[in-house]
Amino acid sequence: MTLNDQYNKWKETTLKKSLDKSPERKERFETSAGVEVPQVALPEGGFDTPREGRAGLLNHQEQEYVEKLGFPGEYPYTRGVQPTMYRSRFWTMRQYAGFSTAEESNKRYRYLLGQGQTGLSVAFDLPTQIGYDADDPIAAGEVGKVGVSISSIHDMMQLYDQIPLDKVSTSMTINAPAGVLLAMYIAVAKRQGADMRQLRGTIQNDILKEYVARGTYIFPPAPSMRLITDIFSFCAQEVPYWNTISISGYHIREAGSTAVQEVGFTLANGIAYVEAALKAGLDVDAFAGQLSFFFNAHNNLLE
DSSP states (O other): OOHHHHHHHHIIIIIHHHHHHSOOSSSOOBOTTSOBOOSSOOGGGOTTSOGGGTTOOOHHHHHHHHHHTOOTTSTTOTTOSSSSGGGTSOOOOOOEEOOSSHHHHHHHHHHHHHTTOOEEEEEBOHHHHTTOOTTSGGGTTTTTSSSBOOOSHHHHHHHTTTOOTTTSEEEEEOOTTHHHHHHHHHHHHHHTTOOGGGOOEEEOOOOHHIIIIIOOOOSOHHHHHHHHHHHHHHHHHHOTTEEOEEEESHHHHHTTOOHHHHHHHHHHHHHHHHHHHHHTTOOHHHHGGGEEEEOOOOSOTTO
């Protein structure tokens, strides 16, 4: 199969499926200088140019092109995980927010949504992050400081009051008690009348980087990993659009690693989660699509 054939196959399958679901936002995309941005950049003037009429790539070069670069939305995903990337749909825009009580944070969330934000990103206070109620003596002085305080389903209901969870995606930065907070979130959504299978969002749920960089862990590694793989299993069956983990390099970098170490440790953690899930009997295709990553980006972006 020639490069031209593979390009046409991509247009007729991967690209068509994506466009049928989410058409591009406008007919023409261009730079600020008015230069048109093509749907996909093609070598040698484009694959549609007949091979006989151009200095085409050699067959082995074509094969290397497909294997190492490929097409958007296809393995090895060098050109992005979506066939059209942001030409069809913008990324979700959300400001990390949460402070004081559930009522105060709810006011902030509704304000942000009213200003055009397209999703929520919830910050929890340290007692919530390590499993303590707000009235526990050990939580004194920390309640509501670096995020919102959540001790019960009542707090969770107040946090999302007048916010339709079937229409707004929510990212929750929570790790050790992630399963508890997700359960509360689902319960609130069901009380609103939402179908839990349609809920969208993310829980960070990355306990390995807590041992490495942050310290908000509760249980030893083995039972913590069991909780994570149980969440993978539950969400794959019941909440299929939910991102069950945000495998995080950001915190490792902020704790002092280099860029290379950040990527290395994060990918190692990701491999460990997949291996744990496989060991627990899960089908990789049932859960891997909802794994997400979170990396730092300094000025030296390409380091």
